[in-house]
Amino acid sequence: MNFIPSLASLEEALSEFSPEKRKRALLAICDHYSDELKLTESHKGKINLHAHTFFSYNAYGHSPTALAWIAKKKGLDFIGIVDFDVLDGVNEFLEACELLCVRGVAGMETRVFIPEYRNIEINSPGQPGIAYHMGAGFTDSDLTEMVQPAFNSFRTQAAERNYDIVQKLNAYLNPLSLDFEAEVLPLSPKGNVTERHIVYKLIEKSFDELDDTENFWQKKLKLSSDRLAGLLNDRIKFEQFLRKKMIKRGGVAYIKPDPEKFPTISEFNRIIRSAGAIPCMAWLDGTSEGESDIERLLEFMIDKGVCAVNIIPDRNWNLTETDVKTRKIEALYKFVDLADEQHLPILIGTEMNSNGQKLVDDLNVPELAPLADSFRRGAEFIYGHTMLERLWGLGYQSAWAQKNFKNREKRNTFYTEVGKVIPPGVVDKKIQKQISNAVSPEKILHTFNNRNG
Secondary structure (H helix, E strand, O other), rough: OOOOOOOOHHHHOOOOHHHHHHHHHHHHHHHHHHHHOOHHHHOOOOEEEOOOOOOOOOOOOOOOHHHHHHHHHOOOEEEEEEOOOOOHHHHHHHHHHHOOOEEEEEEEEEEEEEEHHOOOOOOEEEEEEEEEEEEEEOOOOOOOOOOOHHHHHHHHHHHHHHHHHHHHHHHHHHOOOHHHHHHHHHHOOOOOOOOHHHHHHHHHHHHHHHOHHHHHHHHHHOOOOHHHHHHOOHHHHHHHHHHHHHHOOOOOOOOOOHHOOOOOOOHHHHHHHHHEEEEEEEEOOOOOOOHHHHHHHHHHHOOOOOOEEEOOOOHHOOOHHHHHHHHHHHHHHHHHHHHHHHHEHHHHHHHHHHHHOOOOOOOOOOHHHHHHHHHHHHHHHHHHHHHHHHHHOOOOOHHHHHHHOOHHHHHHHHHHHHHHHHHOOOOOHHHHHHHHOOOOHHHHHHHHHHHHH
């Protein structure tokens, strides 16, 4: 009798650094745990299109495959990954979603320089002219020779910046130090580490190697013994405090952004379009100088080629201070209204790059319920684009789309309708044969509606 691993052990193996082990574990789940694979009914409101994986930083160590499985197990309607500076997880994730019959999409996040806002803070606190920015709806980790060098530069620049951070930390924290190549890079499967990896390793090593860890941190951080004790009793808070204290603006390892080391927003959007994906503006919370003038910012972003927007809802409403919460919710509602008016699909998610962050937002809470329909349309839109691009090369940026749709509203409506009717999982061969770059939008919708009817 063949030994069948437990589901728990297979789930753990889904986040092994070895891609072969991850794939074997997923196939074993599909082979031996069919009850867990039964199609779940659609759960409107279970949407996360912005979950980081361990190819950048996931606080729970989840791989792309693990996130696809969690989405299946928890009944998410849509799941999306977004990694910093890399597309390493795209193929793995979309293949796992297809196998599990999960609606999956993939994106990438980086920072760009916006010359027109060089003196204005936007969504990167304390860094005028620098903005977090995204590409959404990627369908392949392997890019054409035309755009691959640009993505390679994102990875290289991130590595160089993090190396410099480690050197600054080592100089200040002596005798505690990190070997960037031997101790930091191995924390991510392909060496794409972040500030969070660095902080995690620093704390771990301080407890493993120092004789008096508490005294060391008390001196280096200039904290009272009581304040430090409170932090040391909560690893999550300690990591957050250390990152803010030492690496962010004003810290000993802070590195002031050099505009020359970031792509301009125009360059990045061009690269995203060339890769068949969709330039996407990242919204923070409406409190910065740049975001407080929402109309101007959206008009500018559209002019630069942005076709969608991203929101992390939790940081816009789930707040304890009443006046702050009221102000941010008001800004959120205004932003969503304007995005809808400008026909910019809205993509939401919870990031999962910090301990305590939820798997998915509850869109039934009173603060988010009025926005749920807009958020759902955004998920349908990006899923419709992803499937048409991945299967037939008929995505939002394709020549086919440009030929068939003369304005953004009609194009968005079509891809949203496709996202509603195209099924998750493998599309049957009969339908595949009926769709080509010669078919009309109406024929595509008719084909899927007939299949579902």
